[in-house]
Amino acid sequence: MKNFSLILGILLSIGLQAQEVRKQIKEGNKAFAAKAYDEAEIKYREAAALAEEKDLSVSQYNLGDALYKQERYQEAIEAYELSLARTEDPARKAEIYHNLGNSYLKNEQLKEAIQAYKNALKHNPADEETRYNLAKALAEQKKQQEQQKQNGDSDQDQDQNSQDKDQNSDSQQNQDQEKSDQEKQDQKGENSEDQKPQEPQNQEGQNPKDQEKQGEQDSQQNPQDQKSEQQKQKPQKGGSQGKESQAENKAAQAEKEAAQQSRKNIERLLEALQRAELETQARLQRKKMKAKPNPGSKDW
Numbered sequence: 001m002k003n004f005s006l007i008l009g010i011l012l013s014i015g016l017q018a019q020e021v022r023k024q025i026k027e028g029n030k031a032f033a034a035k036a037y038d039e040a041e042i043k044y045r046e047a048a049a050l051a052e053e054k055d056l057s058v059s060q061y062n063l064g065d066a067l068y069k070q071e072r073y074q075e076a077i078e079a080y081e082l083s084l085a086r087t088e089d090p091a092r093k094a095e096i097y098h099n100l101g102n103s104y105l106k107n108e109q110l111k112e113a114i115q116a117y118k119n120a121l122k123h124n125p126a127d128e129e130t131r132y133n134l135a136k137a138l139a140e141q142k143k144q145q146e147q148q149k150q151n152g153d154s155d156q157d158q159d160q161n162s163q164d165k166d167q168n169s170d171s172q173q174n175q176d177q178e179k180s181d182q183e184k185q186d187q188k189g190e191n192s193e194d195q196k197p198q199e200p201q202n203q204e205g206q207n208p209k210d211q212e213k214q215g216e217q218d219s220q221q222n223p224q225d226q227k228s229e230q231q232k233q234k235p236q237k238g239g240s241q242g243k244e245s246q247a248e249n250k251a252a253q254a255e256k257e258a259a260q261q262s263r264k265n266i267e268r269l270l271e272a273l274q275r276a277e278l279e280t281q282a283r284l285q286r287k288k289m290k291a292k293p294n295p296g297s298k299d300w
Helices: 002-033 037-050 053-069 073-084 090-106 110-123 128-194 216-221 223-233 243-291
Strands: none
Touching: 002 037, 002 053, 037 053, 053 073, 053 090, 073 090, 090 110, 090 128, 110 128
């Protein structure tokens, strides 16, 4: 008798709890219809907390709808998955998969959305709305793939253009460097050709021909100093810059050697002139001495 009373009490309690679950779901449906989705969410959550396994699928499904309307798509996906796990009804599964696909699509999970629509059609092949959503999702997927391919090609083109620009820049720099080096070599050759031999000059910068009367003795007394000065003015050989540069250096060296030889010839000529002038002066002096009158003789 006691056991019977206990069982009866449990049954009554379960019955009252089920009635409370249905009451909360009903109130939630009214709020949903009035677009009070946040209030509907509260009612559906209260129903889910009290519901038994068989009623839990309904409360979770309705909760997913309320969350979807509030654009809380990830929470809606979680609610639909809980509902899906607690039902075996094919028609109910088709509806859950359909709404799950919509949530994935809104959450920008295109691959998962396509799979959810396909699962919905497996349970209800006659659902044209799901078929339409699937076609739309597939078209969006194709569009994204084409866009990704175009972006990849564009990135490759940009990389190729960047490489081409770098190569062109390097080539231009090399050409500019070669041109600059060639201009330097040409300028050096022009300078060597323009440096014609000059007549030797003394420390005051005067031409020796203008100093024949003033510097005859200096020229004879300081031949070593002049030679030392010539050695100081002798240009040093520079480094080789190719066959063309070597030829230019040899030509310049030959010209400078010719200038030095010319300078030596001039010095020899000056020395000869000095000696000739000295001899002339000596002859004149001797003639004066011979022609000098004798002061001791008288004509009267």
